[in-house]
Amino acid sequence: MTTVSPLVAAFRQASYPVGGHGRKNIQVLKEALHEFDDKLESDIYGTGESIEGFQAEMAAYVGKEKAVFFPSGTMAQQIALRIWCDEKGKRKVAYHPLSHLEIHEEDGLKELHQIESLLLGERDRLIRLEEILALNDEIACLLIELPQREIGGVLPPYEELEAISAHCRANGIKLHLDGARLYEVLPYYQKSAAELCALFDSVYISFYKGIGGVAGAILAGDEGFTAKSKVWKRRHGGDLISLYPYYLSASYYFKQREPKMGQYYKEAVELASLYNSCEHVATLPLVPVTNMFHVHISVPKEKLEPILVALYAETGVGLIHYLRESSEGVCSFEVSIGDAFAQIPKELLKRTFERMANMLQ
Missing domain, CATH: 3.40.640.10 (Type I PLP-dependent aspartate aminotransferase-like (Major domain))
Incomplete structure (x- = not known):
């Protein structure tokens, strides 16, 4: 049985993952193919x-x-x-x-x-x-x-x-x-x-x-x-x-999500502002120009991981499931906004970042 890190385990238990379109599993394919006539030829x-x-x-x-x-x-x-x-x-x-x-x-x-x-x-x-x-x-x-x-x-x-x-x-x-x-x-x-x-x-x-x-x-x-x-x-x-599992799912999700890119972009700007309100945290770029950006936190990994684990357990909001650490002890990760972000109650998101700011002091 594969052992997962405490951060990954806490992220999986969180009710509200922040990035992407939600959990990536076989439901992605099942949902897409369900929309097509089963008589459609491969x-x-x-x-x-x-x-x-x-x-x-x-x-x-x-x-x-x-x-x-x-x-x-x-x-x-x-x-x-x-x-x-x-x-x-x-x-x-x-x-x-x-x-x-x-x-x-x-x-x-x-x-x-x-x-x-x-x-x-x-x-x-x-x-x-x-x-x-x-x-x-x-x-x-x-x-x-x-x-x-x-x-x-x-x-x-x-x-x-x-x-x-x-x-x-x-x-x-x-x-x-x-x-x-x-x-x-x-x-x-x-x-x-x-x-x-x-x-x-x-x-x-x-x-x-x-x-x-x-x-x-x-x-x-x-x-x-x-x-x-x-x-x-x-x-x-x-x-x-046959390539149909790939291009049919591509067609299905393209029609769903390409029109939402403007929304994702605005939400990325909103989320980056919340990150930048916390001490020791900075986004790159400071103001995103797409729905993705990087987050840099000037806290060593061994200290930051338990903070995030506790934050996820307390709030139910999962920010990220991994951390990269530089030689200077700065941790970083990538954020990409999709459908999941809109599912998080705004007040809960605000409280999550207020709590994180306190925990990073």
């Missing part, structure tokens, strides 16, 4: 009316000619960069030092595709336009992640994105959007997905992060690009015999 190796219809819907949403459903974003993004490298005849791409491709994929881009990555900018901030303008290396593609998750979900000004896009097009550099959380940036930018994606040559979006589906991703671009992506998907083993 896809077969990525083809069929249901999957092709969903791909067409998502292509229209992001304003691209075509879209292809992938079982994972890791697969989709490596393939996107491979296509652009082949097209440009160059084996080098550029992205942020904390890109998912750099820190979570075991050098997949290098080992599987022999593509070299150029890490652009500093780890603790966004890539800046001037760094792109000063780039001397010949690259096939520049990848931009919106929002930049590992540094708090921050975003560049929209005007800077326009300037980056114009520079890349003028200099023959393909621009790819790591839009795993694309939906989550739209309320801040006050743009449609199609308007934002028009700045990019190819786009990846996820269906299990802010949307809360089971798994899966879309890769979108022009017809030539997506035709090549289908070949590479087959080479990567991505054409499972």
